[in-house]
Each structure stands twice: as C-alpha cells, then as structure tokens.
Amino acid sequence: MHEMPVVLSAIEYLDDLADKNDIKSIKEVVMQIGEIAPVIPEYFEKYWQSAIERSKHLQQSVLYIEIIPGIAKCDHCNHEFNIETYNGICPECHYRYWKIISGREVDIKEIHL
Numbered sequence: 652m653h654e655m656p657v658v659l660s661a662i663e664y665l666d667d668l669a670d671k672n673d674i675k676s677i678k679e680v681v682m683q684i685g686e687i688a689p690v691i692p693e694y695f696e697k698y699w700q701s702a703i704e705r706s707k708h709l710q711q712s713v714l715y716i717e718i719i720p721g722i723a724k725c726d727h728c729n730h731e732f733n734i735e736t737y738n739g740i741c742p743e744c745h746y747r748y749w750k751i752i753s754g755r756e757v758d759i760k761e762i763h764l
Contacts (some may be wrong), residue, residue, distance in 0.1 A: 654690050657690055657757055662703060662709060665677060666706055670707070676712075677764060679712060679762070680709070681759075682759060683757070683759075684717070684718060684756065685753065686733075686735055687754040690757050692716045695716065721733060721735050724750050725748075726746065726749055727744050728746065730743040
C-alpha cells in the first residue's frame with residue numbers, strides 16, 4: 652500500500668508544475684521505479700489510472716514505467732552486481748555486505764506535452 656501516497660504525490664507535483672508553467676495537458680509521464688524500491692510497479696500503474704481522474708492536467712495521460720535494476724557494490728571486493736539476481740550475495744567473493752548503488756528510485760523521468 653505504499654503506492655497510493657506516492658502516486659498522489661506525483662500527480663500533485665505534476666499538476667502544480669503544469670499550473671506554474673501554463674501547461675494545459677500532460678500527455679505522457681515516464682516514471683522510473685527501482686527494482687528494490689518499496690513500490691510495486693503494477694500497483695503504481697493501477698492506482699495511477701484511478702487517481703488521474705481527479706487531476707486537472709493528467710486525465711488523458713499515458714503512464715510509462717521504466718524499471719531501474721537493483722545494483723549493489725560489494726564492501727569486500729568492490730564488485731557491482733544485481734541484488735535480486737544474486738540474492739544479495741556478491742557473485743565474485745560471496746560477501747554479504749554491500750552498498751546500494753541504484754534500484755531504490757521512484758522518480759519522474761520525463762513528461763510529454
């Protein structure tokens with residue numbers, strides 16, 4: 652259920668942006684959602700469709716979602732790897748401690764008018 656507040660926040664931001672820039676209608680929105688973000692893309696899209704009905708500028712918009720891979724850097728050997736693919740274990744040295752480089756994002760990448 653993390654998706655609804657995120658969707659509402661994104662729509663509010665886009666409506667405010669459109670108001671401030673005298674934009675009548677936003678046709679497309681490209682969102683980036685990380686593979687390990689606390690937001691499930693399918694639910695985000697579902698809630699988006701319901702929420703844009705109340706939007707001033709997004710009622711006819713199309714949503715595109717890009718998935719950003721969950722990449723980590725091993726604290727031991729500095730190898731970068733996909734957290735999901737390797738279950739959080741470095742495939743080079745089998746160390747279990749790492750820092751996240753990408754994959755937690757929930758960002759508006761582009762809007763098309």
